[in-house]
Amino acid sequence: MKSLQELEEIRKKTLESLYLRKDRAGTRIVVGMATCGIAAGARPVLLAFLEEIKKRNIKDVTVTQTGCIGVCRLEPMVEVYLPGQEKVTYVNMTPDKVARIVAQHIVNGQPVTEYTIGGQQKKND
Amino acid sequence: MELYRSHVLVCEGTGCHCSGSAEVIETFKEELKKNQLENEIKVVSTGCFGLCEIGPIVIVYPEGAFYSGVKKEDVPEIVSEHLLKGRLVKRLLYHDSISDSDVVKSLDEVEFYKKQKRVTLRNCGVINPEKIEEYIAFDGYRALGKALTEMTPLEVIEVVKKSGLRGRGGAGFPTGRKWEFAHNAPGDKKYVCCNADEGDPGAFMDRSILEGDPHSVLEAMAIAGYAIGADQGYIYIRAEYPIAVKRLTIAIQQARELGLLGKNIFGTGFNFDIELRLGAGAFVCGEETALMSSIEGKRGEPRPRPPFPALKGVFGKPTLLNNVETYANIPQIILNGPEWFASIGTEKSKGTKVFALGGKINNTGLVEIAMGTTLREIIYEIGGGIPGGKKFKAAQTGGPSGGCIPAEHLDMPIDYDSLTEIGSMMGSGGMIVIDEDNCMVDIARFFLDFTVDESCGKCPPCRIGTKRMLEILERITQGKGTEEDIDNLETLAKNIKASALCGLGQTAPNPVLSTLRYFRDEYLAHVRDKKCPAGVCQALLQYTIVKELCTGCTLCSKVCPVGAISGERKQPFTIDQDKCIKCGACMEKCRFKAIEKR
Numbered sequence: 272m273k274s275l276q277e278l279e280e281i282r283k284k285t286l287e288s289l290y291l292r293k294d295r296a297g298t299r300i301v302v303g304m305a306t307c308g309i310a311a312g313a314r315p316v317l318l319a320f321l322e323e324i325k326k327r328n329i330k331d332v333t334v335t336q337t338g339c340i341g342v343c344r345l346e347p348m349v350e351v352y353l354p355g356q357e358k359v360t361y362v363n364m365t366p367d368k369v370a371r372i373v374a375q376h377i378v379n380g381q382p383v384t385e386y387t388i389g390g391q392q393k394k395n396d
Numbered sequence: 397m398e399l400y401r402s403h404v405l406v407c408e409g410t411g412c413h414c415s416g417s418a419e420v421i422e423t424f425k426e427e428l429k430k431n432q433l434e435n436e437i438k439v440v441s442t443g444c445f446g447l448c449e450i451g452p453i454v455i456v457y458p459e460g461a462f463y464s465g466v467k468k469e470d471v472p473e474i475v476s477e478h479l480l481k482g483r484l485v486k487r488l489l490y491h492d493s494i495s496d497s498d499v500v501k502s503l504d505e506v507e508f509y510k511k512q513k514r515v516t517l518r519n520c521g522v523i524n525p526e527k528i529e530e531y532i533a534f535d536g537y538r539a540l541g542k543a544l545t546e547m548t549p550l551e552v553i554e555v556v557k558k559s560g561l562r563g564r565g566g567a568g569f570p571t572g573r574k575w576e577f578a579h580n581a582p583g584d585k586k587y588v589c590c591n592a593d594e595g596d597p598g599a600f601m602d603r604s605i606l607e608g609d610p611h612s613v614l615e616a617m618a619i620a621g622y623a624i625g626a627d628q629g630y631i632y633i634r635a636e637y638p639i640a641v642k643r644l645t646i647a648i649q650q651a652r653e654l655g656l657l658g659k660n661i662f663g664t665g666f667n668f669d670i671e672l673r674l675g676a677g678a679f680v681c682g683e684e685t686a687l688m689s690s691i692e693g694k695r696g697e698p699r700p701r702p703p704f705p706a707l708k709g710v711f712g713k714p715t716l717l718n719n720v721e722t723y724a725n726i727p728q729i730i731l732n733g734p735e736w737f738a739s740i741g742t743e744k745s746k747g748t749k750v751f752a753l754g755g756k757i758n759n760t761g762l763v764e765i766a767m768g769t770t771l772r773e774i775i776y777e778i779g780g781g782i783p784g785g786k787k788f789k790a791a792q793t794g795g796p797s798g799g800c801i802p803a804e805h806l807d808m809p810i811d812y813d814s815l816t817e818i819g820s821m822m823g824s825g826g827m828i829v830i831d832e833d834n835c836m837v838d839i840a841r842f843f844l845d846f847t848v849d850e851s852c853g854k855c856p857p858c859r860i861g862t863k864r865m866l867e868i869l870e871r872i873t874q875g876k877g878t879e880e881d882i883d884n885l886e887t888l889a890k891n892i893k894a895s896a897l898c899g900l901g902q903t904a905p906n907p908v909l910s911t912l913r914y915f916r917d918e919y920l921a922h923v924r925d926k927k928c929p930a931g932v933c934q935a936l937l938q939y940t941i942v943k944e945l946c947t948g949c950t951l952c953s954k955v956c957p958v959g960a961i962s963g964e965r966k967q968p969f970t971i972d973q974d975k976c977i978k979c980g981a982c983m984e985k986c987r988f989k990a991i992e993k994r
Binding site for chain 2: 272273274275278281282284285286288289291292299301302304305306309317318321324325333334335336337338
């Protein structure tokens with residue numbers, strides 16, 4: 272170890288992968304992963320979220336899963352909790368939709384209305 | 397950077413290891429693979445969480461779900477329910493870790509952790525001790541960097557002095573002054589040593605620190621080396637701590653690879669390296685002069701002091717010797733400042749102390765409390781009280797060198813001076829809880845038995861004196877003691893204390909003196925009435941059958957291995973006291989509670 276900067280670099284780099292164990296603030300992306308969710312293809316969606324977050328190097332986001340939310344016909348479903356904002360529920364998710372949600376909602380705070388439960392129903396009407 | 401959505405932390409301290417955590421980790425890895433989750437979820441083995449009683453412990457982040465008593469058979473359920481579907485496996489959650497509305501509490505809100513203050517254990521159960529990067533992520537080696545680049549050796553010593561830190565090995569000598577002595581000692585070759593020869597029965601604080609956070613000790617030793625002008629360190633650790641030895645070896649290797657040990661650390665020209673020395677497990681090698689002679693490869697025997705190690709230690713050179721827990725405090729003191737440290741604790745005892753809770757207590761395990769916490773808080777709030785609602789009789793601290801704290805002192809704040817005042821000592825931190833079912837004479841006998849075994853034999857007071865004391869205690873527990881024996885015991889104890897060569901002998905009579913001080917009546921009951929009030933000392937017990945309760949079922953006479961019980965069917969039976977060997981088999985079998993032990 273030649274300098275303190277070197278130490279600081281290791282510190283920062285590792286801390287990013289450890290934030291999960293520190294606190295539970297920040298944004299939460301919750302994927303419905305009960306039998307219905309998994310059957311409808313929730314896993315590729317969850318993986319796409321992980322991939323996208325990794326690619327954009329976004330901090331302080333946890334991706335976790337939950338059980339059946341109750342509207343199995345709309346699975347895969349994803350709930351996004353931004354600190355201080357109402358929960359947003361996305362339905363009929365596919366991996367293709369993930370990039371846009373991350374860019375528009377997670378990064379810029381603007382929910383992608385047309386993918387949400389309200390937006391999808393409007394389309395069906 | 398690898399990104400995982402979840403971390404599964406499994407305790408791999410010795411406690412959980414013994415209850416099968418290695419298999420649990422293995423099964424987790426297999427199950428994750430089976431479910432194709434291995435790239436999403438990371439399994440991390442950590443050090444001790446403290447709740448050894450209910451191990452193996454598994455914590456799943458980001459939820460922070462606290463699973464206890466996890467067997468490898470439980471792992472598939474956790475993987476398929478929790479990790480795959482996001483549903484907590486409630487039957488395995490630690491009972492106090494979720495609120496009434498099923499929300500996972502953070503660890504600080506759990507009763508066991510609420511009253512604790514984790515300074516030296518802060519990384520135990522949080523980081524993977526075999527990954528130096530994780531230690532660095534939580535501010536590791538920053539204190540060393542700060543000391544080397546921003547402070548002079550004298551400034552480092554001044555900070556340690558101002559913090560009020562005292563030696564955690566038991567005696568409580570001010571650490572800063574020890575460092576100052578070693579700094580001022582003349583000589584160009586000096587050594588920094590770490591005493592990891594934890595030998596008190598029931599104590600495992602140092603082991604847990606070394607297993608859970610080995611780098612904190614390495615970092616502190618390097619800081620100490622800088623402060624006193626040493627370039628070589630030795631950690632003297634017992635070979636009976638294989639996991640700690642393994643983690644230390646890995647830690648030293650990783651620190652060398654990153655240049656945090658070795659030559660020219662942080663480009664400052666400071667050199668420091670550390671080697672391990674394995675002890676064979678002799679209790680006396682925890683005594684500083686014996687320890688140093690063992691490091692040199694000689695027989696582990698103490699020598700008179702002075703000269704003190706600070707002047708003449710390992711290989712005759714000035715040596716600084718501190719305990720594991722003392723070192724583990726140092727990086728925090730350097731980083732957060734001496735005022736921060738001095739703000740914790742009592743007037744003369746600063747900081748925190750780790751205790752290994754054992755004996756008659758619900759939460760057997762490892763706790764760290766601020767100095768000044770009362771015994772009642774430790775036992776009833778953190779420790780969860782005594783099993784079976786039994787009555788608290790005393791707590792034994794300091795192992796074979798310490799004494800007991802009786803119920804009347806339950807509310808006394810615990811620090812070095814208060815414990816010494818009541819005839820016990822802080823010791824290294826073993827705390828054994830004794831309830832109404834334990835005999836105090838027997839406990840004193842147990843510890844004397846230990847010291848007689850462990851005495852190195854160099855000085856007569858210890859070699860012969862402790863043996864004589866043990867003989868008297870054995871006589872008393874066998875009902876052959878007299879009141880004169882008690883007086884002799886006291887005289888012997890005081891003489892050995894005054895004349896033994898080293899700490900082992902000087903403190904060996906403490907368990908006897910302190911039990912005599914608080915439980916003299918129990919001794920008297922043994923010699924005068926030939927009774928053991930707690931019903932422990934076999935020779936003084938009598939099993940008798942209560943006539944009114946006995947139905948004459950004959951069960952007891954059938955299980956008696958020596959045929960001491962006789963009687964007529966459907967009539968009360970009797971026990972022949974001459975034949976009875978006091979095995980207790982009859983009492984266990986009796987369905988009518990008709991057999992009494994007195």
